[in-house]
Amino acid sequence: MATIYEVADKAGVSLSTVSRVLNGKTTVNPALKAKVEEAMLALNYRPNSIARSLATSRSDSVGILVSELNSPFFGDLMQAVELTLRAADKHVIITVGHNNLETEQDAVEFLIGRNCDAIIMHAEAMSDEYLKTLNSSRLPISLVNRQVDGVGEGCIVLDNEKGGYLATQHLISLGHKNIAYISGPSDKCDANQRLAGHKRALKEAGIAFTPNLVFEGSYTEEDGKAGLLELLSGDSPFSALVCANDWMASGAMSCARDLGMNLPQDLSIVGFDDAVFAHHVFPRLTTVSNPISDMAAMSARHILNVVYGYKDEVQTLFQPSLIIRESTMAYEA
Structure with missing residues (x-):
């Protein structure tokens, strides 16, 4: 050598x-x-x-902390970060937090122990105060899809409230008035913002919000199935369903077909994220785009600016858009 x-x-x-x-x-x-x-x-x-x-005093390595590995969403995030950093001759070290406070903090210490120059993370369990202290006192961080005051341009977020609004407003424009909703966990900021958008669309249309038409899930396919079954067992009929992510929408669609329902004739369904499988399910899923790859790449650019002296422009707020496919149709009484 x-x-x-x-x-x-x-x-x-x-x-x-x-x-x-x-x-x-x-x-x-x-x-x-x-x-x-x-x-x-x-x-x-x-x-x-x-x-x-x-x-x-640099390792040219950047840590990535994500919630899970078994999701196309996080696969897209990690790939975008890795490609952006590799183009700048930097490398990544990946670890997982599993939405657990102790596990997330252990993951942070692991990455710091590996001499990472910075950490890009999609994490929910750690407090805002912990993250502010981490960013100001130990090493630079960038947060994907989370806003923390004090981290500034390191927070790359989606307008989740607008996304929830677009999903429900689409169904209202098709004539639906009884619209059920399967939300993400109530302890997650993005889930609450999407639900708030749903409520805003209903209010603007003069439609009363019905708590019995909301089921709280945790962003898994099984939650979509369980949510639809529970909503159907209630005494509030509905002709349309909004799910706070595509996994739950996929589960609801599968469950509906198992029950003998025709989609979208018997039930219109809208998802959120535009996951890779959204245009492979049947019928193809109407959903709200979540440009996670672009957001993740922007987080990497922020780190290149802060740590390595680059001068790239950083966009901190991304806008969702409605993608209309065949899982929704006009309401027929």
Whole structure:
């Protein structure tokens, strides 16, 4: 394996010049830099990352903390972050929090212990105060789909309230008045915002909000099935259903078919997220887009700015849009 001494000898430059090239210093003469890079290529030289980390106080590694791994949503998030950072010659270390306070905090300590320069996270259990302290006192963070005062441009969020509004307003425009709702967990900010949007759409249309037409789920497919069964067992009829994510919408659709219902003739259904499977289910799912890949990439750009001196423009608020497919239709009495 080639050494830095061999690179310097082959390039005909000093060790300090090779060191400055490896550490990304801008004061190196371009001609000398080219010689060093040619020598590194010819010798198949790979810099010692530990030594470079000691010299620069940077590991060029960024931690990613997500809630789960078994979801296309988080797969899209991680891929977008990794691709954005890799294009800047940075690498990622991934860990999982499982929406549990102790597990999330252990994951943060794990990433800090691996000398990550920053952490990009989609986490719910840790308090705002903990995250503010982490960002100000230990290392920079960026939050995807969560707003925390004091983290500033590190918070990359979706207008979830507008998304919930668009879903319900679409059904109202089709003539539906009795609209059921399967929400996410009430301890999650995005779930509450989406439900608030649902309520706003009803209020604007002069339709009374009916608590009996709401079922609280936890964003899983099974919650969609259980939610539909419980809503159907109640005494409040409905012709349409909004689900706070596509997994629950998929579960509700599967359950409805098992019950012999025709979709969307017997029940119009709207989801949220536009997951990869939304246009593969039958009928194809009308849903609200959640540009998680774009948001995750923006979080990575924020970290590149804050930690590595980049000057990219950062967009902190993203807008959802309604994607109309075949799971909804005009109300027929």
